[in-house]
Amino acid sequence: MVTENETFHRTGPSRRALTAGFAALAAGGLGGPLAGRATAATPPGPAGAPTVVPALREWTGAQGTFEVTPATRVVVPHGDARLLALARAFTTELEETTGLRLRRPGSAGHRPRAGEITLAVDPSDHHPRGGERYRDEGSRLTVTPRHVSVTGPAYAGVVWATRSLLQILTGSPRGDALPAGTAVDWPAYARRGFMLDVGRRWFSPAFLRDYIRVLSWYKFNDFQIHLNDNEIEPPDGDWSRAQCAFRLASDDPAWAGLAAADGSFDRATWDGFEDLAALHAVRLTPEIDAPAHSLAFVRFRPDIGLDGGASDHLDLANPAATAFMKDLFTHFTPWFRSPVVHYGADEYGGPVEQYRGYFNAMAAHLRGLGKQPAAWGSLGRIGGTADGYDKSVRMYSWSNGWYGPRAIRKDGFEYLNINDATLYIVPFADYYHGDGLDGRYLYDEWAPHVFPDGQSVPPGDPALHGALFAVWNDLVHEDYDELDVHGLVEGTLGVLAQKMWAAAPAPGTGYDAFQERVAALGLGPGLERVRNTSG
Structure with missing residues (x-):
C-alpha cells in the first residue's frame, strides 16, 4: 500500500512519446479491420444539391436562381443585436x-422584399429527423429568384447556413448566383472540433483568429486551446533547462512572471478571440493541464513541485499544490466564456489516492465556478477503478491503453473521441501522423464512434458527444512554424468536417472527388495569415 508521502515519476508510454510498436500502428496500421466502421447517420443525401462541405443533409431543388447584386441587402428582425452583428460580418464576407x-x-419587414437575404432565429422551428441536433444547430435555407430566407431554432444554425451560402457562391460558375431550392441541415454530433497545443509552441493571435474563421467555414464548433505544457524529456535530465510555457498573461501582480516570455495572450487578446468565436458559432474550450505537464507552474512555484521542483509533476502530497491550481482557475476562469473548461489530469505518476483526490477536488472547484469540467481519460493506467471518481467529468478518450472508450462508457462517463492513433498530429515526428492524418482512411472508414483495436462503440451512442482532432507540438526543437502546422492540418479539414457533421461520406462522392471539392472551396473569407495551399 502506498502512502501520501511516496512520490512517483511518470512511467510507461506517454500520449506524446509512443512505444515503437504503437508508433508503427499509428503510422501505418489504421487501414486494418476495426470493430466498427463508419455508418451513415441518415439515408443517402439529396441528389443535385449545391456543393457544400460538409454536404447538405436535405435539398429540394426549384427553378431559377437568386442573383447577388449591389442592391442585395442582408436583413434581420428589428432589435436582434446578435443577428445584426452577424449580418454585418456576412455582408463583408459576401x-x-x-x-x-x-x-x-x-431590419426586415413583415414580408421579404426583392433582393433581400433574411436571417432569423425561430425557437419554435423543429425537424423530426434532426431532433435535438436540429434544435441546437439546424437551419432551413430557402432560395427563390426573388429573395433568400435563413431560419434556425438557434443562432448557430443561422451561422452555419451563412457558411453554406458563401460556399455555394464560391463554387458557382459566376460567383454571384444561388440556385433556387430549400436546404434543411443539421449535425449528427454535438461537438466537432480541433485542439491546438500552444503550450509547447507559440502561435500568433492572427493564426488563432484565422483558425476560428476556418473552423467555422467547415462547421466545426469547438476549438480547444491547450494553454500550458513542457518538453517531454529535459535536456540531459535537467528540468531547469526544459522548455515550458503558460500562455495567459494576467495584469495582476500576484501572477507576474507566470506567462511565457516567448509569447502569451493578455485579457484583451483573449476577449478578442472570444468575441470572434461567438460571432462564428465556435466555442473556445480552454485547457490548463495539471498535475502532470506542469513545469510552467513548478518553475513559478518550486515548492509545489515533485522532488523539490526537479520534475514536471505537481506534488499532490503537498496541499499547497492543489490550492495553487484552484487559485489559478479562480483567477483565469472569468476569461472563459465556454461552458466547458478542461483541466488536463492525464499521465500522472503519483499515488492513486492523491490523484483521485486532486481529480475530484478540481472538478468540484470548476463546477463551483460555473463550468462543466473535462479531463483526459487516464484511469485505466493510473490505477485503481473508476469507483470514487466524479462521474460528471466529461472524458476525452485519447488512448485505448490509458482509458479506452468502452471502459469509459461502462464506467458511466460522457466522452469524446480524440483517439491518438487516429486523430493526433505531431508535426514532422516519426509517430502520430507527423506528415498529417490519413485522409482516405478517415473518409472511407472512420466516424466519431469508430476507435481502433476493437474499441468502437455503437453509432449515435448518447454518451458520445462527438470528436476532435489534435496537434501536439512535442518536437520543441524542430524547425517549423505555424504555417507549416497549417499545411499538415489543411489536408483533412474538409474530410473531418464531413465525417463529424454527417458521420458518413458525402452522398455519391468518393474521396478524390471530395478532396477536389474541398480544394475548390478553400478556407473561406476574412483570413489574415493562413492561406489555401491545396487549391
Missing part, C-alpha cells in the same frame, strides 16, 4: 466572395 459592394444590413 463582398469578398462576390467582389460586389452591397447595401448596408438593416
Whole structure:
C-alpha cells in the first residue's frame, strides 16, 4: 500500500512519446479491420444539391436562381443585436466572395422584399429527423429568384447556413448566383472540433483568429486551446533547462512572471478571440493541464513541485499544490466564456489516492465556478477503478491503453473521441501522423464512434458527444512554424468536417472527388495569415 508521502515519476508510454510498436500502428496500421466502421447517420443525401462541405443533409431543388447584386441587402428582425452583428460580418464576407459592394444590413419587414437575404432565429422551428441536433444547430435555407430566407431554432444554425451560402457562391460558375431550392441541415454530433497545443509552441493571435474563421467555414464548433505544457524529456535530465510555457498573461501582480516570455495572450487578446468565436458559432474550450505537464507552474512555484521542483509533476502530497491550481482557475476562469473548461489530469505518476483526490477536488472547484469540467481519460493506467471518481467529468478518450472508450462508457462517463492513433498530429515526428492524418482512411472508414483495436462503440451512442482532432507540438526543437502546422492540418479539414457533421461520406462522392471539392472551396473569407495551399 502506498502512502501520501511516496512520490512517483511518470512511467510507461506517454500520449506524446509512443512505444515503437504503437508508433508503427499509428503510422501505418489504421487501414486494418476495426470493430466498427463508419455508418451513415441518415439515408443517402439529396441528389443535385449545391456543393457544400460538409454536404447538405436535405435539398429540394426549384427553378431559377437568386442573383447577388449591389442592391442585395442582408436583413434581420428589428432589435436582434446578435443577428445584426452577424449580418454585418456576412455582408463583408459576401463582398469578398462576390467582389460586389452591397447595401448596408438593416431590419426586415413583415414580408421579404426583392433582393433581400433574411436571417432569423425561430425557437419554435423543429425537424423530426434532426431532433435535438436540429434544435441546437439546424437551419432551413430557402432560395427563390426573388429573395433568400435563413431560419434556425438557434443562432448557430443561422451561422452555419451563412457558411453554406458563401460556399455555394464560391463554387458557382459566376460567383454571384444561388440556385433556387430549400436546404434543411443539421449535425449528427454535438461537438466537432480541433485542439491546438500552444503550450509547447507559440502561435500568433492572427493564426488563432484565422483558425476560428476556418473552423467555422467547415462547421466545426469547438476549438480547444491547450494553454500550458513542457518538453517531454529535459535536456540531459535537467528540468531547469526544459522548455515550458503558460500562455495567459494576467495584469495582476500576484501572477507576474507566470506567462511565457516567448509569447502569451493578455485579457484583451483573449476577449478578442472570444468575441470572434461567438460571432462564428465556435466555442473556445480552454485547457490548463495539471498535475502532470506542469513545469510552467513548478518553475513559478518550486515548492509545489515533485522532488523539490526537479520534475514536471505537481506534488499532490503537498496541499499547497492543489490550492495553487484552484487559485489559478479562480483567477483565469472569468476569461472563459465556454461552458466547458478542461483541466488536463492525464499521465500522472503519483499515488492513486492523491490523484483521485486532486481529480475530484478540481472538478468540484470548476463546477463551483460555473463550468462543466473535462479531463483526459487516464484511469485505466493510473490505477485503481473508476469507483470514487466524479462521474460528471466529461472524458476525452485519447488512448485505448490509458482509458479506452468502452471502459469509459461502462464506467458511466460522457466522452469524446480524440483517439491518438487516429486523430493526433505531431508535426514532422516519426509517430502520430507527423506528415498529417490519413485522409482516405478517415473518409472511407472512420466516424466519431469508430476507435481502433476493437474499441468502437455503437453509432449515435448518447454518451458520445462527438470528436476532435489534435496537434501536439512535442518536437520543441524542430524547425517549423505555424504555417507549416497549417499545411499538415489543411489536408483533412474538409474530410473531418464531413465525417463529424454527417458521420458518413458525402452522398455519391468518393474521396478524390471530395478532396477536389474541398480544394475548390478553400478556407473561406476574412483570413489574415493562413492561406489555401491545396487549391
